Amino acid sequence: MKFQTTILSAALGAALGLAAFGAGAVTLKVANQGDSLSLDPHSLQESLQLSVTGNVYEPLVTRDKNFKLAPALATSWKQTAPTVWRFELRKGxxxxxxxxxxxxxxxxxxxRTRGEGSDLQSAVGPIKAIRKINDHVVEMDTSSPFPILPDLMTNWYIMSKKWCETNxxxxxxxxxxxxxxxxxxxxNGTGPFRVRxxxxxVRTTFVRNGNYWGKxxxxxxxxxxxxxxxDATRVAALISGEIDIMEPVPVQDVERLKTASNLKVLQGPELRVIFLGMDQKRDELLFSNVKGKNPFKDKRxxxxxxxxxDVEGIKxxxxxxxxxxNAEMLPPQVNGFAPDLAKRLPFDPxxxxxxxxxxxxxxxxxxxMNCPNDRYVNDGAICQAVxxxxxxxxxxxxxxxxxxxxxxPKILRRDTSFYMLGWTSTTVDAHNVLYPIMSxxxxxxxxxxxxGAYSNPKVDELTLKIASETDQKKRNEMIHEAIKIHQDDVGHIPLHQQALNWAMKKNVDVVQMPNNDMVWKFVTVK
Incomplete structure (x- = not known):
């Protein structure tokens, strides 16, 4: 009986999707160098996956066109006590x-998010418990005061309890x-698009959700x-009209696409820093000819x-x-960036x-050294240069x-000695770098x-205090101290902040978010 119910629900969902997609419907053809590795929104904290699934699932709190906090599945929120937040949930x-x-x-x-297998545990880490007040009100207890809790929730998507249990x-x-x-x-989300x-x-097709609650x-x-x-195939597909929009644009093709009469290029700074990490925990590296000790435990x-x-050469x-x-693990647009710490150690072989x-x-x-070749801009070529x-x-x-x-999967299991990673502070605050990356x-x-399990007790102590400090001056002073300690330790090797390069047909209007999210409900095809 449960199997029949599942099939019936799936058929109903498909019918609703097809009903919304009829004659005169507008199709947007998107191309990317890689895929969303899963449709499970809690399985990988990777920007592309969160961007794609964020059109299907929704958080309690989202970002608007100006990247400001906005209501989503919660209509409002407030602190009722230093460690208690109340969220009014959207009805209907x-x-x-x-x-x-x-x-x-x-x-x-x-x-589900704080449990085994989740890659988004840091998104709910400060939450100690959630209480149901009624069907449309919840209260969240944090372990200590956490004033930026709503900012942390923008990539934490809500799933259906019933659907997950049934499936x-x-x-x-x-x-x-x-x-x-x-x-x-x-x-099975609540978002403006559903998976067809x-x-x-290869490809995934989405159709507009005819029962979407919002605008x-x-x-x-x-x-x-x-x-x-x-890269060449992706660019050729855009020029020929097979696709409508692509990202990232290979940096060598940006100027050429800018001059194309039927295309346009959107550029801007991304809130992402590309960096290198080193295993600093094991007594012997997994993948090295040095036996009996770990060279990366030595700051020298x-x-x-x-x-x-040579980061300037790479640039x-x-x-x-x-x-x-970059000299810091966060870009200038993120709160806590310290201009006086922005000078890199000199390139000096x-x-x-x-x-x-x-x-x-x-x-x-x-x-x-482990590197991806289809995640960041020119990632494989950067690693070759390194x-x-x-x-x-x-x-x-x-x-x-x-x-x-x-x-x-390999580096998340920590089966690595030396690796590349990129990180975007989704809260636009240094804590979202200190807590998941530097603690x-x-x-x-x-x-x-x-x-790589970099560890400094003082950084951990400061990160804990930063989370609950409400005095912005004191908070930024502590952020500055933590960043300086990490820099002095050479805890990671920051490389650069990459630029966003999207290209599209001139009849496509899109909002380019600084976290590289592509929000399809904001797209207009003329």
Whole structure:
């Protein structure tokens, strides 16, 4: 009987989707270098996946066209005590299968997100408990005062308790272990678009949700999301008119596309810093010719790697100017950025060689570096440049470049010695970098993406205080101190802030978000 109910719900959902897509409907054809690795919104904290699934699922609090906080599944929120937040939930909202949205779904999604397999634990880490006041009111208790809680929720999407239980998807898809479930390939959100057809790593088709509770500013009825990994092929598809919009634009093609009479290019700074991480926890690296010890535990080695990398050269030759070298793990647009700490250590191969010799590696050593080739702008080429830089100081890099579909599960299991990662502060606040990236790995998503396990007790202590401090001056002073400690430790190696480059037909109007989200309900095709 349960199986029949599932089939009936799926058929009803498909019928509703097809009813909304008829004659004269507007189709938007999107292309990206990679795919959303899953339709499960709690399975991977990766911007593209959150961008795609954010058109199907919704958070309690969202970002508007100006990137300001705005109501979504919550109509309002307020602090009723230093550690208590009350959220009024939107009434009359239905999931795509017709099930009403209630407080039970919020509590279920909280338990699911903080549980085993979730990659978004840091999004709910400060929440100690959620209480149901009634079907449309919940209260959240935080472990300590946490004034930016609403900002943290913009990528925490709410799932249907009933649907997950019916479809054996109570736990998130676990990318680290290769475990899949129904939420990998099917979706049941409250958002403006529903999934019609899923072909992983090829294309996914979405249609407008005819029962959507909110306003859809754009006129798109169907979105076909295409995966075109080859840069030249993706550009050719745009020029020929096979697709309507693409991102990222290969940096070498930006100027050419700007001059095309039927196309336009949108550019802007992204809130993402690309950086390198090193295993600083194991007593012996998993992938190195150094046995019996871990070179990365020595600050001199970490600094030697830092000073061997020519970020200006990478900007000039690899990024074609479309990057801004960073000394901090957050860009200038994020609260807490410290201008006086913005100067990088100098590129100095001779100083690098000297540091390696002092650390006991006068001939350098060998280590494997893990990188994706379809996640960040020119990611594979950046890693090749880094490897070439390090070779000049005697470090042999065994470079493993692969699709993000295999890359992310590997590094999230921490099966890596040296890796590339990019991070966007979704809260536009330094805490969203300090807590998941720079803090020691621990409970509640703390240090969840600190994959090399950098650890400094003082940074942990400051991060805890920063979370609850309401005096902005004191808070920024503590942020400054934590960033300075991390810099002095060379906890990670920041490379640059990458630029956003989207290209589209001139008849397509789109809002380019600084976190690289593409919100389809804002798109108009003229």
């Amino acid at each position: 909202v239905q999931f795509h299968d017709g099930t009403p949205f209630t407080a039970d779904d919020v509590i279920f999604s909280y338990d 054996q998807a109570v736990r998130p898809v676990d990318r680290r272990k290769g475990i899949e479930n129904a939420a990998s390939f099917r979706a 057809e899923r072909q992983p790593n 859809i500013d754009g006129n798109v009825d169907e979105v076909v999301f295409n995966v075109i990994g080859n 080695v970490r600094q030697a790697f830092y000073q061997a990398i 000039r030759t690899v990024m074609r100017g479309a990057s801004t070298p 001779e100083a690098s060689k000297k540091l390696l010799a002092e650390a006991g590696y006068p001939q350098g050593f060998e280590v494997t 490897a070439a830089n390090l070779a000049r100081v005697g470090v042999k890099i065994n470079l493993q470049v692969e699709t993000k579909g295999t890359y992310f 020691s790995p621990g409970e509640g998503g703390r240090g969840q993406f600190n994959l």
